[in-house]
Amino acid sequence: NAGVTQTPKFQxxxxxxxxxxxxxxxMNHNSMYWYRQDPGMGLRxxxxxxxxxxxxxxxxxxxxxxxxxxxxxxSLRLESAAPSQTSVYFCASSPNDRGLGETQYFGPGTxxxxx
Amino acid sequence: KNQVEQSPxxxxxxxxxxxxxxxxxxxxxxxNLRWYKQDTGRGPVSLTIMTFSENxxxxxxxxxxxxxxxxxxxxxxxxxxxSDSASYICVVTSNAGKSTFGDGTTLTVKP
Numbered sequence: 001n002a003g004v005t006q007t008p009k010f011q012x013x014x015x016x017x018x019x020x021x022x023x024x025x026x027m028n029h030n031s032m033y034w035y036r037q038d039p040g041m042g043l044r045x046x047x048x049x050x051x052x053x054x055x056x057x058x059x060x061x062x063x064x065x066x067x068x069x070x071x072x073x074x075s076l077r078l079e080s081a082a083p084s085q086t087s088v089y090f091c092a093s094s095p096n097d098r099g100l101g102e103t104q105y106f107g108p109g110t111x112x113x114x115x
Numbered sequence: 116k117n118q119v120e121q122s123p124x125x126x127x128x129x130x131x132x133x134x135x136x137x138x139x140x141x142x143x144x145x146x147n148l149r150w151y152k153q154d155t156g157r158g159p160v161s162l163t164i165m166t167f168s169e170n171x172x173x174x175x176x177x178x179x180x181x182x183x184x185x186x187x188x189x190x191x192x193x194x195x196x197x198s199d200s201a202s203y204i205c206v207v208t209s210n211a212g213k214s215t216f217g218d219g220t221t222l223t224v225k226p
Contacts, residue, residue, distance in 0.1 A: 040124075041218055042119075042204065042218045042219060043204070043216045045214075090158050090159075092158070103149070103164065104159075105161075106158025106159050106160070107158050108156075108157055108158055109156070109157070109158055
């Protein structure tokens with residue numbers, strides 16, 4: 001069991017470039033999440049997917065899009081990267097809906113620098 | 116607005132010493148509170164979860180307490196080890212299913 005995996009580990013983009021962050025989990029979890037973590041700040045929810053086929057906005061969705069490709073995979077896309085999107089991005093999953101306040105299992109993170 | 120405030124922001128202790136981290140919240144109505152440990156360069160890992168009716172819960176050398184009346188929680192680490200150096204994040208979830216993350220306490224354990 002790899003748990004939650006994320007690719008790439010590191011990425012440098014120029015302002016205006018686009019990219020997709022990939023996330024996959026092998027725990028048969030229903031719910032998946034994308035967070036960003038900035039220095040000295042708590043994790044902030046960007047988007048989440050309570051189950052396959054559904055996605056919902058979190059606290060800071062502007063500038064991002066997501067796709068729940070199947071039960072295992074949940075991708076995060078930056079259409080036109082901005083320096084304000086420089087951050088560490090974490091993907092997480094939980095067995096069921098976040099409304100239950102379940103334990104979330106986090107991936108190792110993707111460090112993104114936008115110049 | 117639901118808030119979760121953690122203190123201190125950072126803490127340095129010597130190996131073998133005990134320490135206590137604090138978490139105060141205004142989240143209401145309360146569902147549960149979790150403590151996560153985040154090692155540098157890694158994703159957070161859950162340490163413990165506490166529901167409304169629980170006052171104390173232990174996980175090895177980690178003991179979490181909850182006072183739902185005063186909306187305070189603490190995480191006590193006993194006989195600290197170098198591997199305890201990490202950020203500790205308090206997360207409070209409301210009955211509506213919204214989770215609010217604290218900014219974390221960065222603990223450094225020195226030999």
